Amino acid sequence: MARPTPLSGFPEWLPDGRLVEQHVLDVLRRTFELHGFVGIETRAVEPLDQLLRKGETSKEVYVLRRLQEEAGAEPDRAGTLGLHFDLTVPFARYVLENAGHLAFPFRRYQIQKVWRGERPQDGRFREFVQADIDVVGAGALPYHYEVELPLVMAEALGALQEIGVPPVRILVNNRKVAEGFYRGLGLTDVEGVLRSIDKLDKIGADAVAALLVAEAGADEAQARACLELASISGSDESVIDRVRALAGESNELLDEGLAELGALIRAAAVRAPGVVVADLKIARGLDYYTGTVYETVLVGHEQLGSICSGGRYDTLASDGANTYPGVGLSIGVSRLVSRLLGAGLVKATRSVPSAVLVAVSNEDARERSDAVATALRSRGIPVEVAPSAAKFGKQIRHADRRGIPFVWFLGEDGSADQVKDIRSGDQVDADAATWTPDDADLWPRVVPA
Template sequence: MARIAPLSGFPEWLPDGRVVEQHVLDTLRRTFELHGFAGIETRAVEPLEQLLRKGETSKEVYVLRRLQADPETDEAGDKQLGLHFDLTVPFARYVLENAGRLAFPFKRYQVQKVWRGERPQDGRFREFVQADIDVVGAGDLPYHFEVELPLVMAEALGALREIGLPPVRVLVNNRKVAEGFYRGIGLDDVEGVLRHVDKLDKIGPDAVAELLQAEQGATPEQAKACLELAAICGEDVAVVDRVRELAASYDAVTELLETGLAELRALVAAAAERAPGVVVADLKIARGLDYYTGSVYETVLVGHEQLGSICSGGRYDTLASDGKNTYPGVGLSIGVSRLVSRLLSAGLVRATRGVPSAVVVAVVDEEHRAASDAVATALRARGIPVEVAPSAAKFGKQIKYADRRGIPFVWFPGAVGEDGVRGPDQVKDIRSGEQAPADAATWEPPAADLWPRVVPAEA
């Protein structure tokens, strides 16, 4: 038999890891719903032309083809389909198709798998789970949503601190600030400059400066100005004054820059009050996708910055537009698989067990398996997850079976005496060895043992 080799870039968690992933998803979903976001799901495929129209490259998209095409029915004019590489483009299409049935502003969350054809590496996969939140308006969308959404994400990630997630920092910028500054110093290809600045953490300032001069036609002085802007960061509104002073030194104060600075100030001020120390203005955050028009966000784990952003997004004004109507929005996306991968690989969290069962009901012998089944049925009816031992082995082996699966309790049905009367049942905590009489109509495990839990690794 050929040796089975894993496919890189397609994560498959063991049961314990799946418990961690499910806890993360449940926590995010609960937080999103507390803020009024409605859950939706979109199809996995989109027309290829739609996937490629907003700043992505064709090499990242998986194209769908039938293994054996029927030449009589396959028409060359059919739309080619691709698996979606994120949830933003499908959501924009969803809004356009359902605009007449949605109430605006429409707040949605979406948790689905996406596919991206990139080189697998730490925290980067070809198939992964994303969790998105977006707000879209009809015609216009008030700026305060650009303040609200990163704070909702900060709250959602903060709720995971109790299981061992490191602190997060939400890094924010505003594309209007960047565009206003670049145009003020004489660089008109704003998208090109942003794409290069977006590479700062990967290739460093010297390489970015070279790219700006070689590909954007920037002078050494203009490249220096771009890098000086990117170096500004801070947790309070003083960062706005530093940007304005830099722009003034280059005679680059523009109306667009002032608009962006006012918006950035509002975001930083609100965050300092509602989530102190979490949101940081970082002027090197660019987000290379060309559909962002206002605030942009990236989120890092403190102490794990080399992992890159685990949550990103921004404001977009024209992504959802049919030429007559426009639905501007703002959204963020959490790379759930990237986050779970780091939680597991770094040993930050653990599941108390990998199976839902809190109890194994032992089987005295196969003749009396029905008695064990009856106990299990009674416990399940009261919401207690339980399974029956797979075989009527010696009780020691049945206890070992429970121990291997991490199940804390073993239930022993009462023995049937010579008079045909069944004795009292017993339940044993196999961790402590304590055993006591029990009744399936009243017994229940401690709350901490009822379901698997996710706890910090050291707990």
């Protein structure tokens, strides 16, 4: 069989990379649960018409069709299933289906794979892991959750700095500020303006200005004003004053948005100083966002783009009679891990969980080696038994290749067992009922590279 060719956009980590990913997920999960978020998992597929109802294009969705369908047959669109491209739409459906069994406000975290049909590049994959948190209310959801959630994410990502993850900056804006400002200019296609502004980092100010004129109904003066708003940023309340000065005349929507943005800036200055920055160019092009929006960058790795984004949504989960507004953020775990590994920022202390390899002196003694391994495992020590009764030097080399720090030798003729630290060469008597490796060696750890 010829060597298989890797599929672009479908990451597969080596064992030490998988340990890094698992550590990141463990830290995120622990932080989310500390804040009262409960874990859920939703199915991998959704009806295609549901996946596409909020402005996404069909080019991003992997469509599932029955294997027995004739090649080239065009299935009924409403009956076609697609793999979910994020966790927000499935979560909205989950809330609607289970509303009678949930206590609101419902605090959820969800860590799952998603699939997106886009061109693979640095940090962008076709199959990847996301980690989401959301709070959803029944009928109403107070604004203070828009302040709480980015601070939870700041805490979660900040907890990863001890292993070498760079600091983060959470960039925030408020759709009410943007919409109030645009309408004050006389622009009515607010969604079109937001979609154009969302492309600012990708195509530059001149190209965005041209888009605003050509596609959003702006004249040149209105386009310049939109770009001036997008240029405002800062981590203190002077941002609010600058927006008011630029807007000139105020309106109710703009005032409401500025009050909310100011509350977030004030709270972040106390609980996560320097982490949350108001950035008026953050737009988030999806149509369902209605309030605060967020994007997060790694300091020193801004070219990677946002690793965590989201915002407030008021009508995404609605059955016509009942509405469940929410706010949420999503971490692109695979994007983050790919940068940590690719840039050599972190490493695992070893690539296997085993702390001890129990040597086998001969195959007749394997049962004794298995008994030692069982005794050590019963005390929470990860162990494996040598695959063959080779010469001890070969068994030690096997442990070294696997990164196992200790080799256990059975005593002969009544002598005590011994354990060898193959890094230092130290060898001491040991009893499977009492011997324990240092905490640093018990399990593999993720540390700065």
